[in-house]
Amino acid sequence: MITINGVKLAESNKEAIASLFIAGGTASLFAKRQKRRIVLSYPNGEPFGVVSNGVIGTATRLDNGKVWYSYGWPKELGIEPEYGAVRDMARQLAVSHDATGPIYKAG
Numbered sequence: 001m002i003t004i005n006g007v008k009l010a011e012s013n014k015e016a017i018a019s020l021f022i023a024g025g026t027a028s029l030f031a032k033r034q035k036r037r038i039v040l041s042y043p044n045g046e047p048f049g050v051v052s053n054g055v056i057g058t059a060t061r062l063d064n065g066k067v068w069y070s071y072g073w074p075k076e077l078g079i080e081p082e083y084g085a086v087r088d089m090a091r092q093l094a095v096s097h098d099a100t101g102p103i104y105k106a107g
Contacts, residue, residue: 002031002038004056004089005077009040016043029076033105038093040074049074053101054090 001019002009010016010027019027029048032039039059040049047059050069058072073080080086094102 001027002093004040004051004093005079005081007077035103035105036101038104040076048076051090051093051104054087054094056086056090
């Protein structure tokens with residue numbers, strides 16, 4: 001389970017279902033960890049945001065089917081905090097760092 005700005009995001013269907021029965025809130029959105037980023041998505045798999053290079057950004061599906069990632073704050077995560085707080089949130093999600101930046105998934 002990932003929490004960004006108080007919004008809970010499940011990392012699997014099993015985690016989403018389990019969140020229904022755990023105190024502290026239900027996950028209504030999803031997050032998929034990849035080595036260099038975390039893709040934030042709706043339950044149907046459509047991406048709305050990304051955590052990459054220590055920042056949180058938006059995702060938009062283009063007419064050709066590709067996804068465009070850009071700087072900005074996804075509205076699904078509530079009111080945007082100040083920039084320093086956003087950087088801290090993104091850094092806390094990393095499992096490690098190397099010379100090229102944060103790593104969000106081990107292995």
